[in-house]
Amino acid sequence: MPEVLSFINLKGGVAKTTTAVQLADTLAFMKQKRVLVIDLDPQTNATLALIGEERWGEADEAGQTLAHLFLDQVNGTHGFDVTRAIVKGASNLNKVPASVIDQLPADSRYGRVDVLPSSIRLIDVQDRMQDIAARSFYAVNPMEVVRKFIAPSFDAYDYVLLDCPPNLGFITQNGLEVSDHYVIPTIPDRLSTYGIPQIATRIGDIRRARDLKLRCLGVVITKYQSTSTQHRQGLERLETDLERAFSGTGERTPPILNTILPQTNASAEAMSFDRRTSTYRDKYGSTQVGGQAAYKYGLDLADELDDLLALR
């Protein structure tokens, strides 16, 4: 069974997508794991980072994105086919053509990233949750669309990473429904951490209402600037803030990961699919930052998350 992790924060721009995409690259190309990234965000950032505009355009045109799956539920159509929709051999670090990956036996352990693309059309679905229930005469629960149509494909992977939009709307809840854990990426400043108590409480409510085993695996500090007093103080304050946020939720206080992702140009530039990069090291940067080469933070993060998963 794969590890299924959602990346959540109510604040936009805290590196949810960047962290999820780098983790996918690390697991696939440095640790030879089979990774599926599900893009739940209409902004489509993870999709574009992993397959670029051209392949995304083909998927959108063919009606094979997550938005089309939800639109099928709203409109009573059946155009979406998960086996067609999952794009094989994503990421500009992949060296094997999709046609070859397609020929691999289903149980092949070849390390790779596949992606279920999103689309801006997902915005059209966001307010139509009730339509899904009504259209199917309540046979399809709007919260269980991903569980029903995507989760049966999870067995082919070691990890499934869900990149969520900055809200806890019903599309994010579809992701939580199939997740074992969620990770909260945050910049250690007031505005980025402000919504954490709300995440803890709301997810606690969802967990109880829907009888899920979902737990917070940890908080990842992102875009950290060691020269910023605000960041240093924010980091010092965070442990107490988390204890307060999670008390009464029935969940233990999640750890703050020791791996702190620094602000680096390389991390930002790595999200540009068209940038030519041949190696992981090249893509995530070898400039020294905070005492080690930038790319090493990605490796540290993957190792630490794996340790936390083993401990749980």
Ligand SMILES: Nc1ncnc2c1ncn2[C@@H]1O[C@H](COP(=O)(O)OP(=O)(O)OP(=O)(O)O)[C@@H](O)[C@H]1O
């Ligand atoms: N470690 C980093 N150093 C510098 N810039 C970064 C770093 N991580 C992410 N960024 C940049 O910060 C911006 C926001 O990152 P990202 O899109 O990953 O955030 P997000 O939380 O997914 O945002 P949204 O809520 O809009 O989905 C992007 O421009 C990204 O390139």
Ligand SMILES: [Mg+2]
């Ligand atoms: Mg994002």
